[in-house]
Amino acid sequence: MKPDIFQAIADPTRRAILTLIAVEALTPNTMAEKFDMTRQAVSKHIKVLQECGLIKPEPSGREIYYHFNAKKMQEFDRWLDQFRKSWETQFNQLEKLLSTIKKQKK
């Protein structure tokens, strides 16, 4: 099964990688240097981030630069916003219902 955004973001190193990539696209070698990690360890994190669509590779000459995929994060944010809005609506409905019941009891 593909990793989802929750799994990708649950790891502090991957959060740090995302934060860096959001500022500028990086190669795996640069990431390894910045985080003082092996290339293999970096590759594992890149794989997870890429599989859930949070980062995108773009070859440039012999190097591959990884970019932050803002669109994916927006999708996620949108889902969440819908969920929040829907509950806001439901709670407002409940509030009206409670107020009606209270009036009937009086």
Next chain:
Amino acid sequence: MNNDLLFDFKLDKAAKMVYMTRQFDAPQALVWDAFTTAELLDQWSAPAPMRAKTKYMDFKVGGRRFYAMIAPDGSEGWLVQEYMAISPITNFKMYSTFADKDENREMPGSEWDHNFSEQNGLTTVHIAIFNESLPRLERMLELGFKEAFIMNLNRLEEVLKLIER
């Protein structure tokens, strides 16, 4: 109606938790009933223009509520909520899953923990939801809110700040 009543919504991505808090200007026993009886739940537990229709509900530990969210075009999305723990009128826990119209559940589901408390006539409800996966959360959201949705591009920055935390 008092519009200053609290509504708080938080996501903890790392823990895969959503937290909601809402205050109501009503006694705790009444709010409890609104969350735990089918007749009342059907009047508020789907966001308009959707509506909720409970097929049956057995509010006891191990019991279930089997209900549909019905869209304006008549399409139905079925859900099963199984009650895992009940302490009237302060707490109940349930396990919510999508289902088909024959009540076949689709695992995994999400765990819902409800806490109720009253102070100065105001009842506060805390809800904590644990979702195993994002694809499931996505489905939970798609169930009827597309119409209500307005994209807000500017929130990306806030999300990024959340990640940094």
